[in-house]
Amino acid sequence: MARLSPKSFDILLMEINRRVKENPIDQIGAEIVRSRLQKRRSQSGDFLRRSELEELLTDQFPDFNPKVIDKAARANRPPGAIKKLFWGGGVIGGLAGVVWLVNLPYPMIRQPVATTAPLLLLPSYISMDYNYRQAIALVEQADQLVNKATAMTDFELGAEKASQAQKLLDKLPVWFLGYYPKAYCNLFGCTWRFTFDEYQNTRKLVGRMEAQIFQEQNAYQALQQAQQALQIATAQYNEAESPADQQTAIIAWQQAIDQLRQIPQATLSGKNAQQQLTAANRDFQQQVGFVAGRLQGNTLIEAAQIFASKAANDAQNPPHNQLHWQQVIEHWNEAIKRLEQINPDNPSYLEAQTKLAEYRSNRRQIQQRLQDERDSVDAMERARRLIVEWRQLTISANPNFTSLNNKISDVIYTLELVRPGTTVNAEAQELLQKARHTRSQL
Structure with missing residues (x-):
């Protein structure tokens, strides 16, 4: 059957x-x-x-x-087993009281019985065998869950198994470990040698697992706190409306990253934290780099505006001499130099390019004013020399009408080269008027 x-x-x-x-x-x-x-x-x-x-x-x-x-x-x-048990129960019932007494958890009772009639301690042996087997099975399960965990739920279940194993170990009669139940094990085939050292090693293993689980739980809590701090910091950064708010969010962001870095790497949460740390550092560098770039770009633009303002102020109320115009150009050069330091990947690049085009145009205008001043001064000097030559012709003994007319015409032509808005323009206009009058009298 x-x-x-x-x-x-x-x-x-x-x-x-x-x-x-x-x-x-x-x-x-x-x-x-x-x-x-x-x-x-x-x-x-x-x-x-x-x-x-x-x-x-x-x-x-x-x-x-x-x-x-x-x-x-x-x-x-x-079939028939129930009936046999019924008749056998009367006999066994008579011994039940004795067996119950000798199996009480008192060393003074059990020790003498273990020496003289060990089979009477069969209930104790069965309980010890059962608790030990279950404790070892639970310890193995807990060890498997803890050391090969892939999620926090594995540690939670491992903690539950370890706790159950600990309760079973607590039920074992520690004082009785030295009395190996040979008769019981001969009948039921014990697979263990229940010694005090074995018991202690099992307890130590449970203790180590409990400590490991405690460490994992602390690391998990630290990971959750760091993740929450990271989320709050990034949200504050994205919602910041001023540079001061951004700076505060950046500090909180860096602190959250430091919390991730401090989680023990030997734990499961520590390994997860290392993966998140890579992404958090990358995002932090990108975002903070953006802010740093904008701050740098804004600083260069502000510096350029200082030189541009100086150049614009110095260019007012012309005419100015060549040295003055050269100084104005140098101010524009300094402003342009600042803007040219802003790289294409800088958030302020487009704004800088707009101002750069404006400043270069202003510089070209000043460079033209400088060139007009140089040409006008040169023309004025040539006109003065021609006037001296014309006067010398007029005081000669036999002045030639044609030569006088040609010379005064050269004077007029040269004076007309003097540009408006130059330092010599007023003098040139006065001389030009006289020269034209003189030519009309010839």
Whole structure:
């Protein structure tokens, strides 16, 4: 006959499906248990005892409902077993009081019994075996979740498993660890050597995991705080209406980046923080670089405007001599030089180019004024020399009318080269009027 009856299988399967429906994370453990139960259905031999059913289930479901296990065990008993148990119960009932007494959790009772009649401590051995097996299974599950975590939920579940393991370890009779239950293990095949060192190592492992989980939880909280600070700082920066507000937001932004950098890199949150740190630094450099570029561009534009204003003021109320016009040009050169320092990738580049075109046009006008001043001064000097030559012709012994007329015409032509708005224009106009009158009298 099969070791697991269909009725018992259905009872267990119904409970497993219910657990999976309530908690999908148990799906993997459910598949393992289903496979075990199916295998027992196809095996021939003695019916599975309750302890064997429990062993099949509780390594994957430590908190499996014991009432369901009891129900499945009763459904899996061979015909006539209930009747045998009824008659045997009378005999066992007589010993129940004694067994209950010797299994009380008091060393003064258990130690003598462990030496003389260890089988009477069978309930203690069963409890110790069960708690130890479940503790080890939970420790392994917690270790798997903690050391191979991909999300904070893994650490939370690992913390739950570690807590359950710790509770089971607390139930173990530590004083009893030196009394290895040989008779029990010969009957039930213990797979462990329950020693104090083993117990201590298991407790240390749980302690290390709890410390690691605590560190991960702190790192996760730090990550969330840094992320929130980063979001607030970037929002403040985008909404800033003045340079002072932008500067305040930039400082908060940098502080949030520093918080990301301080999260321990050995933690899962620290690894996530490193990935976010790269993006945060990139965004910070782009945005702050934009602001820095605009500030630099604005500073250069303001400096250029100072020189341009000086040049415009000095150019007022002409005429001016050549040195004065040269100084005005130098002011325009300085203004243009500042604007030319603004690179094409600077946010202020277009504004700078607009002003640059204006300043260059103004400089060309002043350069023309300077050239007009130079030409007019040169023309005035030539006109003066021609006037001296004309006067010399007029006082000669036999003045030639043609020569006088040609010379005065040269004087008039040269004076007409003097441009308006120059320093010699007034003198030139006065001499030009006299020269024209003189030519009309010849």
